[in-house]
Amino acid sequence: MAMNAEGKVTVPRFREDCLLSKGIDVKDLVEVRREAVLYVQPCASERGKLMADIELTEKADFPFIDPATLCSLLEIHRRRFAEVKCSEKLGVAKLKWGGREISIFRNGKMKIQQAIDRAEIMRVANSVSRLIWGAAICDVCGQPVINCASERCGRCALPERVAVDPSGVPGSELLQQGYAALANAGRSPPAESRSWLQRAKFLALHFVMETPRKDDALLGLVLLGEAERAESGLMAK
Ligand SMILES: [Zn+2]
Ligand SMILES: [Zn+2]
Structure with missing residues (x-):
């Protein structure tokens, strides 16, 4: 999942009873x-x-x-x-x-x-x-919500994908910069890649904290989950 040319991101839809949908x-x-x-x-x-x-x-x-x-x-x-x-x-x-x-x-x-x-x-x-x-631990899978967002729990994401345009969302520049950092990480050598991923995680979490609506904030956790997955991929190398 990356931001496409029109600035849209494709994310899974999540179960309604997942804590990612409910929020805290x-x-x-x-x-x-x-x-x-x-x-x-x-x-x-x-x-x-x-x-x-x-x-x-x-x-x-x-x-x-x-x-x-x-x-x-x-x-x-x-x-x-x-x-x-x-x-x-x-x-x-x-x-x-x-x-x-x-x-x-x-x-x-x-x-x-x-x-x-x-x-x-x-x-x-x-x-x-x-x-x-x-x-926070999700009732559906018993795992921290970040694992729901990264689909690591295997329970909370539905097969359906949705394309979201975050451009009008308050704080969206943080999300856009976060996706750009993730993309940079993908085309950099490991040491640089690591620091791009740190940057992507920082921006993703900042967006989660800043944007008013929790349905938008969820996009930040999805990006954070993705950056963490990329990070554990790097460590496995
Ligand atoms: Zn969940
Ligand atoms: Zn889950």
Whole structure:
């Protein structure tokens, strides 16, 4: 799958019950079950600041995030954050981003500290939920969503393909640059190819975080999945 001459991308259609179709956008979750999702209180450590506990899933005693995938996703965007710590073993990630402290737990809980107001909490929560979406475990196949996007799980993609024109989509230049980087990777020697793939992954994930609609964001995860597949192909050589 590449971007064709008219700038269209061909992607699989995914099962409706796949987490890639459903998404984990906090704004959607809040609409469905407000109190259970988001709990805001004053920060204990800093006056006037707020902290929030967010639940990305109702099944809180169940692993919801695949820790290895979580750490690898954060690694892709490491340079955007002031600080990142991720423990696969503990299933916990902590990051500092724009002055906020964010913790992510494998059971799907998220904590945001030092926020200014509720609107900021929602903004950060939405971006972070997109950032870690690829690591969330899909009910259909029991694998992280990135494996649904790359079709590696073998369960979630339908045989049908659709051609999508992302040009009108907000943030589409990130996606276009990402596809261009993937194409460059394909015609470069291995060492250069590797850095093009890093670039493609960075741009793909950036698009996933920036574009407003989750149906568009899915295209970024498909590109990310493709770049990861190309990367494991390179490593096998
Ligand atoms: Zn799935
Ligand atoms: Zn799947």
